[in-house]
Amino acid sequence: MQRRRFIRQLTVASAALGGGLLAGCRDRQDGAEPAAVASKKQYRWKLTTTWPPNFPIFQEGVQRFAEDVKTMSGGRLSIQVYAGGELVPALQSFDAVSQGTVEMGHGAGYYWAGKIPAAQFFTAVPFGMNAQGMHAWMYAGGGLELYQEVYRPFNLVPFPVGNSGVQMGGWFNKRIDSVADLKGLKMRIPGLGGKVMAKAGVNPVLLPGAEIYTALERKTLDAAEWVGPYHDERLGLHRAAQYYYYPGWHEPGPMLELIINLKAWESLTDDLRLIVQTAAIAINTWMFAEFEARNHQSLRTLREQFKVQILEFPPEVLRALKRHTQEVLDEEAAKDATFKRVYEAYEKFRREHDAWAEISEESYARARKL
Amino acid sequence: MQRRRFIRQLTVASAALGGGLLAGCRDRQDGAEPAAVASKKQYRWKLTTTWPPNFPIFQEGVQRFAEDVKTMSGGRLSIQVYAGGELVPALQSFDAVSQGTVEMGHGAGYYWAGKIPAAQFFTAVPFGMNAQGMHAWMYAGGGLELYQEVYRPFNLVPFPVGNSGVQMGGWFNKRIDSVADLKGLKMRIPGLGGKVMAKAGVNPVLLPGAEIYTALERKTLDAAEWVGPYHDERLGLHRAAQYYYYPGWHEPGPMLELIINLKAWESLTDDLRLIVQTAAIAINTWMFAEFEARNHQSLRTLREQFKVQILEFPPEVLRALKRHTQEVLDEEAAKDATFKRVYEAYEKFRREHDAWAEISEESYARARKL
Numbered sequence: 001m002q003r004r005r006f007i008r009q010l011t012v013a014s015a016a017l018g019g020g021l022l023a024g025c026r027d028r029q030d031g032a033e034p035a036a037v038a039s040k041k042q043y044r045w046k047l048t049t050t051w052p053p054n055f056p057i058f059q060e061g062v063q064r065f066a067e068d069v070k071t072m073s074g075g076r077l078s079i080q081v082y083a084g085g086e087l088v089p090a091l092q093s094f095d096a097v098s099q100g101t102v103e104m105g106h107g108a109g110y111y112w113a114g115k116i117p118a119a120q121f122f123t124a125v126p127f128g129m130n131a132q133g134m135h136a137w138m139y140a141g142g143g144l145e146l147y148q149e150v151y152r153p154f155n156l157v158p159f160p161v162g163n164s165g166v167q168m169g170g171w172f173n174k175r176i177d178s179v180a181d182l183k184g185l186k187m188r189i190p191g192l193g194g195k196v197m198a199k200a201g202v203n204p205v206l207l208p209g210a211e212i213y214t215a216l217e218r219k220t221l222d223a224a225e226w227v228g229p230y231h232d233e234r235l236g237l238h239r240a241a242q243y244y245y246y247p248g249w250h251e252p253g254p255m256l257e258l259i260i261n262l263k264a265w266e267s268l269t270d271d272l273r274l275i276v277q278t279a280a281i282a283i284n285t286w287m288f289a290e291f292e293a294r295n296h297q298s299l300r301t302l303r304e305q306f307k308v309q310i311l312e313f314p315p316e317v318l319r320a321l322k323r324h325t326q327e328v329l330d331e332e333a334a335k336d337a338t339f340k341r342v343y344e345a346y347e348k349f350r351r352e353h354d355a356w357a358e359i360s361e362e363s364y365a366r367a368r369k370l
Numbered sequence: 371m372q373r374r375r376f377i378r379q380l381t382v383a384s385a386a387l388g389g390g391l392l393a394g395c396r397d398r399q400d401g402a403e404p405a406a407v408a409s410k411k412q413y414r415w416k417l418t419t420t421w422p423p424n425f426p427i428f429q430e431g432v433q434r435f436a437e438d439v440k441t442m443s444g445g446r447l448s449i450q451v452y453a454g455g456e457l458v459p460a461l462q463s464f465d466a467v468s469q470g471t472v473e474m475g476h477g478a479g480y481y482w483a484g485k486i487p488a489a490q491f492f493t494a495v496p497f498g499m500n501a502q503g504m505h506a507w508m509y510a511g512g513g514l515e516l517y518q519e520v521y522r523p524f525n526l527v528p529f530p531v532g533n534s535g536v537q538m539g540g541w542f543n544k545r546i547d548s549v550a551d552l553k554g555l556k557m558r559i560p561g562l563g564g565k566v567m568a569k570a571g572v573n574p575v576l577l578p579g580a581e582i583y584t585a586l587e588r589k590t591l592d593a594a595e596w597v598g599p600y601h602d603e604r605l606g607l608h609r610a611a612q613y614y615y616y617p618g619w620h621e622p623g624p625m626l627e628l629i630i631n632l633k634a635w636e637s638l639t640d641d642l643r644l645i646v647q648t649a650a651i652a653i654n655t656w657m658f659a660e661f662e663a664r665n666h667q668s669l670r671t672l673r674e675q676f677k678v679q680i681l682e683f684p685p686e687v688l689r690a691l692k693r694h695t696q697e698v699l700d701e702e703a704a705k706d707a708t709f710k711r712v713y714e715a716y717e718k719f720r721r722e723h724d725a726w727a728e729i730s731e732e733s734y735a736r737a738r739k740l
Binding site: 370 | 443502503507598599640641644654660662667670680682683685688689692726734735
């Protein structure tokens, strides 16, 4: 049964699409030859992202994904990568890939919350699972299947590609000592986190990364969350606001996503599909590792060189945001059946994962501090 | 510079071997065609593991790795997988792959601590980094380069393939209420953890998984650590001992490894090398996700159905083991120059990673509990 589950899980994309080609490959016995799938057909695809050009880790990782796929496929699948705005505006990549104008896109599910409210569960849930939990849910807990099912009506096949780990809570132009200090702030914060902040009196705004610095510097924004030390330093946010808060309660393990046009995906041979799926997992790992390895240095630079005030949100503020998170989740679930269904699946997995984390990661973290 | 670093990091295996083929591929501009590397040459390799036949996640993941490589390569690289003892005894796989009798092996670095003391850093360090830290070190912190450099004199190219996350502390035939309770116990515990236990008066033994149950059941052993709830339940260890301790202070994020014979690796074309490397990362992700998703259920079964006593080590015991860990690491470093060098690199990365974890994962974990 484990073996069955494993096959099913890993071939979800193909199985969900009715092809079952990969499942067929996996079921083949050792020693038997695979079908002659390595046809000479050349695919020349485009991939449009939501990121600024040359943006480290994000755009860089997508570029690497394209290079890996090309090398592994012996040049049969060639993907030209465009940054946000080069081919289509950053936040229109969803429509472009859905309509098939472009074969692939890279961004974050919560950017499309207006079209798919449930997509937010596949990016980040405030006070929800960290990256480790999200990966377990995706790759071994049924999450990926649900993710692909939810995107299917939009002619899209999504895969997790990239995770920043726990983000920072954001940049503020004043100290946040109480919930009252949040009221009236205009803040760049997307997804469920933005809705939670709205309950606390914040006016949340969704802006692509490239526009944050200018808005903050011109006081069009009072606050902004972007990613973490490594990226925020590069965007120069410390020159536009001086209080940098943690933890990123709103994005504890946010997943980035690769979206593929359904028809384009179906046109691939099964070896190319597996190459794309496998490269996606490898780049996901690489991006997360980069964040974990680079944030420390930028944090130190921000603190020591730029004299940024790096502060923890007061417990009172976090408690209020946690309460508002529950309100937001309940309200959204009441409005949208798909949101409700994904919420329930997410919560079931989260509770079980938390129970294990309690005697594994958490007990271990305590032991290290003794 | 980031781009440079990234290319270097990801092509370490090929670069370290002097070929630089993959680096060449990566440097190629978009749009240019890759060299005609997809030759029709067929490779038929063997892979021998240290695991029992049909062992879930471990042996299963290695089998999946072989299937993925075969599918992605259009059948050009076919790998026949053998469990421990089927082709060579479990703990002799290192020699078999080093000598080239078998092209690939799968196990854990600390099994070879007698030959490469530093290999233990590439499995688990007591009170050291968890899986998240290990992955960051490997894929973005220079760890993989060092790992491959250390194995090179043995004609081996290693890759991380598999991580169980924080393990359990082990099964005991009596309660451990104080350090005195450890004295004189004969315990299956490999690697540095075994050496630390020896300082506490334990007699540590290294046994392959398949032999643990019988030894514990026949009282040849008083205690044994294996993996975690999911695997330990399948091995039936709850029928041989009744106290199950956490956390796994000795193996907080143990990496499993794929080892490849150097000459065999060098014989591969660059597309096949990248396929192997990428499949290795994907399986690493899958194995870790499986552990994180499955342990909960087994933990509940052990507690509720089998009435196992699941207990946290007392702080006094953990403090003593932590003190002994420092003694062991210092002693080993004094005996072996390579151990010392890897220890220093590991510690440098660990300190930086811990500093970031303090305001990311740890601050977030606190916020969730408010």
